[in-house]
Amino acid sequence: MLVDLRMPQVASRIDRQGAVNGRLVVEFQPATAHRVSRDGGNLVVRFEADQLDSSPLVGVLPDFVKSVRIDGPALVFELGPKVADIRTTEESERIVIDLLAQATAPAAPARANQPQDTPSVDPTAPPSVRTIVIDPGHGGDDEGVHGASGTIEKDLTLQVAKRLKAALESRGGVRVLLARDGDDNVPVDRRAALANNNKADLFISLHANASMKPEIRGAQVLSLNLDDYKRRGQGGVGASKPVPVVGGGTRVIDAVPWELAQIPFASRSALLASMVAQHLADRNVPMFGRATDVAPLGVLVGANMPAVLVEMGFLTNADDERTLASGGDVVGALVDAIAATVVEIRNGIPQPPAQRPIR
Amino acid sequence: MTATTPAKPPAKPRSARTRWLVAVAVVGVLTAATWALVAFWPPRSTTNSPAASAPSAPADARRIHALLFYVSEAGTELVESSREIPYGATPVQQARLIVEAQLQPAPGGMTSAIPAGTTMRALFLTARGEAYVDLSREVVSGHSGGSLDEALTVFTIVNALTVNLPTVSAVQILVDGKAVDTLAGHIDLRHPLERSLKWVRKGQ
Numbered sequence: 001m002l003v004d005l006r007m008p009q010v011a012s013r014i015d016r017q018g019a020v021n022g023r024l025v026v027e028f029q030p031a032t033a034h035r036v037s038r039d040g041g042n043l044v045v046r047f048e049a050d051q052l053d054s055s056p057l058v059g060v061l062p063d064f065v066k067s068v069r070i071d072g073p074a075l076v077f078e079l080g081p082k083v084a085d086i087r088t089t090e091e092s093e094r095i096v097i098d099l100l101a102q103a104t105a106p107a108a109p110a111r112a113n114q115p116q117d118t119p120s121v122d123p124t125a126p127p128s129v130r131t132i133v134i135d136p137g138h139g140g141d142d143e144g145v146h147g148a149s150g151t152i153e154k155d156l157t158l159q160v161a162k163r164l165k166a167a168l169e170s171r172g173g174v175r176v177l178l179a180r181d182g183d184d185n186v187p188v189d190r191r192a193a194l195a196n197n198n199k200a201d202l203f204i205s206l207h208a209n210a211s212m213k214p215e216i217r218g219a220q221v222l223s224l225n226l227d228d229y230k231r232r233g234q235g236g237v238g239a240s241k242p243v244p245v246v247g248g249g250t251r252v253i254d255a256v257p258w259e260l261a262q263i264p265f266a267s268r269s270a271l272l273a274s275m276v277a278q279h280l281a282d283r284n285v286p287m288f289g290r291a292t293d294v295a296p297l298g299v300l301v302g303a304n305m306p307a308v309l310v311e312m313g314f315l316t317n318a319d320d321e322r323t324l325a326s327g328g329d330v331v332g333a334l335v336d337a338i339a340a341t342v343v344e345i346r347n348g349i350p351q352p353p354a355q356r357p358i359r
Numbered sequence: 360m361t362a363t364t365p366a367k368p369p370a371k372p373r374s375a376r377t378r379w380l381v382a383v384a385v386v387g388v389l390t391a392a393t394w395a396l397v398a399f400w401p402p403r404s405t406t407n408s409p410a411a412s413a414p415s416a417p418a419d420a421r422r423i424h425a426l427l428f429y430v431s432e433a434g435t436e437l438v439e440s441s442r443e444i445p446y447g448a449t450p451v452q453q454a455r456l457i458v459e460a461q462l463q464p465a466p467g468g469m470t471s472a473i474p475a476g477t478t479m480r481a482l483f484l485t486a487r488g489e490a491y492v493d494l495s496r497e498v499v500s501g502h503s504g505g506s507l508d509e510a511l512t513v514f515t516i517v518n519a520l521t522v523n524l525p526t527v528s529a530v531q532i533l534v535d536g537k538a539v540d541t542l543a544g545h546i547d548l549r550h551p552l553e554r555s556l557k558w559v560r561k562g563q
Binding site for chain 1: 430433434435470472503504505506507508510529540541543544545546547548549550551552553555557
């Protein structure tokens with residue numbers, strides 16, 4: 001854990017409550033002072049903390065909660081069209097928020113003017129994944145790994161990224177951006193900046209691995225290692241400061257240092273890595289001994305969303321190079337596994353594992 | 360005719376010059392002895408480190424045992440190897456000697472994670488215990504890439520310094536005199552990294 005950093009672990013889930021209502025439960029450790037408020041169509045749970053170590057929302061009820069995001073030390077739930085009122089019960093390490101359906105609430109005249117709103121909501125709409133940035137590793141004069149048969153990592157990552165983009169857009173219905181779509185040398189921070197500036201929900205960096213031992217092979221999914229950033233987090237994050245706005249006055253914003261942007265997402269990124277690794281293994285993609293791992297990865301640290309780096313295989317291994325370069329079944333399985341992970345996240349994750357299964 | 364003997368030069372001035380020369384020689388010897396004492400006295404800050412186990416030997420030949428890091432036989436992690444290296448009189452001198460030893464070709468049967476031909480251009484320590492190690496460009500141009508081997512390269516240097524020298528708390532690698540984002544596109548080198556034994560398998 002970070003020293004001098006207040007970062008409670010927060011998990012939230014949503015279920016039906018009775019026939020017509022929803023119930024949102026937010027659990028957190030350690031006990032942390034907090035405040036629940038309504039902000040337009042949002043429900044805001046703000047903690048007295050620097051950042052949150054939050055797990056993904058479990059359960060899918062888009063009529064009640066369309067999405068959830070972290071805003072500094074606050075969880076912001078975008079409420080669905082059925083929510084007319086809320087009733088909050090607060091305990092030391094838990095908040096129970098009953099989301100009362102429109103039918104049981106007092107008259108809501110504003111709704112009468114927009115009767116088309118409710119029918120227009122697609123219950124299968126993604127609660128949290130709308131935009132994904134795929135990062136084809138390396139590029140330009142940074143060619144990455146060279147395989148013995150001539151495969152170059154920067155070309156392979158771009159080819160797979162384009163296939164993955166097409167698959168996600170057609171199958172997942174999400175917006176997909178590529179951190180590069182040509183043979184360009186893009187600095188690591190610019191890749192994460194593209195995701196941040198487009199408010200991406202996931203960041204996936206594609207790479208191929210190398211080893212001085214040619215027998216080593218297999219795919220691996222990596223996320224950021226928090227331990228390597230302890231020193232950098234000691235100054236605190238999320239400091240609020242007023243900035244002037246057009247027309248006069250000031251507005252308080254939460255300033256998050258670039259190099260700490262990924263820290264609040266580290267646990268969700270580790271979960272994302274486990275999910276991708278599991279889907280890869282399910283599709284018989286050869287896996288490296290440590291199927292998931294953590295490291296101080298420069299391309300991930302600035303990403304302000306769950307982010308992983310997928311090493312698709314070792315280009316220093318003849319079998320891995322051949323199967324990856326051919327664009328055949330293994331590449332198809334890689335694309336399918338990542339797409340399946342995105343679909344799984346959109347549909348809600350059944351159980352939030354307390355620990356990553358593979359290390 | 361009375362022979363006259365030439366007058367002997369007065370003894371007093373010659374005796375004074377001799378004493379003066381002797382005094383200068385004594386001061387010189389004392390200065391040299393003081394320098395030798397200061398230069399070769401084991402530094403207090405390394406008393407708990409492996410570097411402190413210096414055997415008694417002539418100062419210019421003293422050697423210490425240090426833990427250096429090489430790629431395991433499986434190729435997937437680092438292993439420690441205790442090696443004799445020259446003794447350094449100060450933490451920064453010892454740090455330089457450790458890195459120079461680590462940059463040497465691996466002993467028989469072992470593999471170095473550092474590309475061949477890499478040399479150390481400079482090394483300095485800050486008051487906060489951060490070591491800045493400036494390596495030659497071969498550490499980049501000779502690297503085969505991949506996050507695995509890049510991590511092994513980086514943490515070979517980071518661990519060699521932080522494990523052996525308690526005064527070094529973190530290490531930042533520079534290349535050709537400049538800060539770099541990464542060596543091969545993966546491991547974040549924009550700030551000092553602390554010891555990370557997750558990359559090390561105990562034993563050999």
